Amino acid sequence: MQSEFHTEKSNLGKIKTHLQSDIEKNSTKQAKLQSELADLLKSTKKEILTQANINEKISDFNHDIMESLSNEILLDDEYREWELQFENKTDKEEYLKSLISGVNKEDKLLDIGCGAGELIEYTQQQGIISKGIDISEKAIASCREKGLDVNLSDALIYLSTEKENTYDYVTLIHIIEHIPPKKLRDIFNLVYFVLKPKGRIFIETPNVQSLFTLSRYYYMDSTHLRPKHPSLIKFVLEKTGFRNVELNFSDDIPENFNFSKLDKRSGDVLNEILFSGGGNIYLQGSK
Structure with missing residues (x-):
């Protein structure tokens, strides 16, 4: 799992410079969320989150992180300002x-x-x-x-x-x-x-x-x-x-x-x- 985290950080570093500061701020939080999700999925006994699809869900979550970062052009506070308009x-x-x-x-x-x-x-x-x-x-x-x-x-x-x-x-x-x-x-x-x-x-x-x-x-x-x-x-x-x-x-x-x-x-x-x-x-x- 640690190697996945390092790969994630490496990928984030390739995103364009003008988003770099925002990505660096979010990368730690996203890595933490990924780790928490992996632990929860491994420990849960709920039928809807079975062991058989743990790896797929982690992969999907990993993809969601990158997709959300690539889609977001506004910073957190800017997004709310944009919405209010x-x-x-x-x-x-x-x-x-x-x-x-x-x-x-x-x-x-x-x-x-x-x-x-x-x-x-x-x-x-x-x-x-x-x-x-x-x-x-x-x-x-x-x-x-x-x-x-x-x-x-x-x-x-x-x-x-x-x-x-x-x-x-x-x-x-x-x-x-x-x-x-x-x-x-x-x-x-x-x-x-x-x-x-x-x-x-x-x-x-x-x-x-x-x-x-x-x-x-x-x-x-x-x-x-x-x-x-x-x-x-x-x-x-x-x-x-x-x-x-x-x-x-x-x-x-x-x-x-x-x-x-x-x-x-x-x-x-x-x-x-x-x-x-x-x-x-x-x-x-x-x-």
């Missing part, structure tokens, strides 16, 4: 309220990719037991300044350490578009494992059926990976074991692009082709 602050409280519809005060919530902790902060104000995880040091530092219960951790590693039937509600809000397919399947399996019976998963992600979203927003973020079709995500959730999986669309066609105002019949067709239900999709299912 496009954040829709309209009815923020109503949006957060809608996310926890049906969640009770005695429930336990986990927000994977919690970012600045807006959902965690809101749910704690409502008396809900909430925890968040993120791989961004800046985001976690910001959350801790607010006194929020958060951890700096990769989702796969963190979920591997949690006990079965721990949470009532797990959210992944604008996270899965950053995760490679194989790793995402493992995360879905582990979310299912840590959810209590009848516990729920909630996912929000860009609607890649929408040509408008795909061309205008999806590829503006260099950390977004290959688009995943909404129907495919729904199918994988069902195969993971989730029941009553629902797929809904945000239905938020921009007013100045709504072609139905020009001609109802042809406008509706154009809207369907260009927007396909809106900018985001929402998926939820229960254990």
Whole structure:
């Protein structure tokens, strides 16, 4: 394993000079995460992480490290600044309220990719037991300044350490578009494992059926990976074991692009082709 770490550092040293300082800062953290994942995979007795696929998962994780570094052109603090330029602050409280519809005060919530902790902060104000995880040091530092219960951790590693039937509600809000397919399947399996019976998963992600979203927003973020079709995500959730999986669309066609105002019949067709239900999709299912 040590030789793999040395190879990793050697590869990192070949990345272009203008990213060197950021890579050096992250290499130690990534190597530590890789080591922790290897230990967890070797010790776990969970059926979904068997000994037979340990080497493959370590290899995949190793590839994810290099892929995430090569895709990221912005530094940690720059990424948040970039995000804020496009954040829709309209009815923020109503949006957060809608996310926890049906969640009770005695429930336990986990927000994977919690970012600045807006959902965690809101749910704690409502008396809900909430925890968040993120791989961004800046985001976690910001959350801790607010006194929020958060951890700096990769989702796969963190979920591997949690006990079965721990949470009532797990959210992944604008996270899965950053995760490679194989790793995402493992995360879905582990979310299912840590959810209590009848516990729920909630996912929000860009609607890649929408040509408008795909061309205008999806590829503006260099950390977004290959688009995943909404129907495919729904199918994988069902195969993971989730029941009553629902797929809904945000239905938020921009007013100045709504072609139905020009001609109802042809406008509706154009809207369907260009927007396909809106900018985001929402998926939820229960254990």
